[in-house]
Amino acid sequence: MAQADKKLHIGIDLGTSRSSTAADNGEKRWITSYVGWPKDFVAAQVVGKEVLFGDEALENRLSLQICRPLERGIIREGIERSEEAVKAIIRHLVELVSKDSDARIHAVVGVPAESLNINKLAIRKAVSEYVHSLMVVSEPFAVAYGMGQLKNAMVIDIGAGTTDFCIMHGAIPGEDDQRTNLNAGDHIDEQLFSNLSEKYPNATFNINMVRQFKEQYSFVGDIDDEIKVEIPVDGKPVMHDIKDEMRRACESILPALIETTAELIAGFDPEFQAKVKKNIILAGGGSLIRGIDGVLQEALKEYGSCKVTCVDDPLFAGSLGALKLAQDMPASYWETL
Ligand SMILES: Nc1ncnc2c1ncn2[C@@H]1O[C@H](COP(=O)(O)OP(=O)(O)OP(=O)(O)O)[C@@H](O)[C@H]1O
Ligand SMILES: [Mg+2]
Numbered sequence: 001m002a003q004a005d006k007k008l009h010i011g012i013d014l015g016t017s018r019s020s021t022a023a024d025n026g027e028k029r030w031i032t033s034y035v036g037w038p039k040d041f042v043a044a045q046v047v048g049k050e051v052l053f054g055d056e057a058l059e060n061r062l063s064l065q066i067c068r069p070l071e072r073g074i075i076r077e078g079i080e081r082s083e084e085a086v087k088a089i090i091r092h093l094v095e096l097v098s099k100d101s102d103a104r105i106h107a108v109v110g111v112p113a114e115s116l117n118i119n120k121l122a123i124r125k126a127v128s129e130y131v132h133s134l135m136v137v138s139e140p141f142a143v144a145y146g147m148g149q150l151k152n153a154m155v156i157d158i159g160a161g162t163t164d165f166c167i168m169h170g171a172i173p174g175e176d177d178q179r180t181n182l183n184a185g186d187h188i189d190e191q192l193f194s195n196l197s198e199k200y201p202n203a204t205f206n207i208n209m210v211r212q213f214k215e216q217y218s219f220v221g222d223i224d225d226e227i228k229v230e231i232p233v234d235g236k237p238v239m240h241d242i243k244d245e246m247r248r249a250c251e252s253i254l255p256a257l258i259e260t261t262a263e264l265i266a267g268f269d270p271e272f273q274a275k276v277k278k279n280i281i282l283a284g285g286g287s288l289i290r291g292i293d294g295v296l297q298e299a300l301k302e303y304g305s306c307k308v309t310c311v312d313d314p315l316f317a318g319s320l321g322a323l324k325l326a327q328d329m330p331a332s333y334w335e336t337l
Contacts, residue, residue: 011323146321158286
């Protein structure tokens with residue numbers, strides 16, 4: 001039983017590909033966002049668990065029914081085991097940082113911006129059994145709060161399923177201050193996969209390998225380095241030059257990134273636009289693409305002088321921000337479950 005006088009604050013960043021969690025007991029963890037259940041009784045004996053998470057689920061995928069709880073940024077209610085997966089993964093994230101704790105859990109969960117309302121309902125349902133108080137916020141708002149960027153700032157979280165944009169203007173951002181588009185990491189993976197399939201029809205690779213190439217070599221703009229990777233052809237390892245294909249795939253998210261940034265700024269109070277333009281912050285795994293801050297800053301020049309920077313720790317910026325919110329938030333903002 002949770003003790004009424006003890007509180008544990010937890011911040012969670014629920015992501016399409018990776019989720020992270022941080023608590024005010026100092027614990028901090030992340031997992032890849034996979035949940036898997038044994039396919040049958042033989043599989044149950046092989047894996048020896050009722051449910052597996054993260055890389056362990058992926059490694060045992062042949063024995064499991066595997067699910068990514070967020071698809072394109074939305075918890076898909078009633079589809080496959082998506083709802084059950086959300087419930088299991090949030091519970092697991094809470095347990096990872098609250099082992100042996102008998103405190104009441106106060107959790108702030110960050111999710112993609114545009115589907116906030118749909119996700120709020122699903123998360124409330126999922127956590128009501130073991131979370132005492134809850135607030136669901138948009139991911140970029142959590143990042144901005146964690147950095148103390150409460151006004152005249154714009155956070156762009158380039159994740160796997162979605163890129164989320166949020167303008168901070170000195171109050172909790174509303175719907176008009178946020179946008180989401182689907183031009184993010186998964187989209188780059190699909191583009192790179194198709195670029196490579198076209199150039200190297202005899203090479204055998206899958207989308208996981210392509211994602212790993214991207215995470216090692218992603219870039220936009222001009223670079224001098226060569227990019228060569230080993231891909232099997234007829235079972236033999238062969239080196240392949242993938243530089244042009246990598247650049248095209250990574251740059252495929254730029255038009256929508258530039259357009260949405262410009263649009264959101266243009267819709268903002270004109271007196272504050274110049275200040276926001278000087279404080280654009282990139283977060284999420286996509287902020288690790290080499291050169292992306294410089295290219296975005298250059299492209300936005302036609303809208304006036306801009307400054308684009310990247311967060312230091314894209315993996316934990318969201319969950320640490322959510323934790324800070326949980327610690328600072330007055331009682332009246334919490335939803336008691
Ligand atoms: N060095 C890198 N270069 C380019 N992309 C990267 C790099 N490292 C990670 N990524 C990509 O970033 C994405 C994961 O980022 P992040 O953890 O912020 O997303 P997420 O929170 O799971 O997704 P979402 O916010 O859309 O729900 C993946 O597509 C991953 O391949
Ligand atoms: Mg994310």
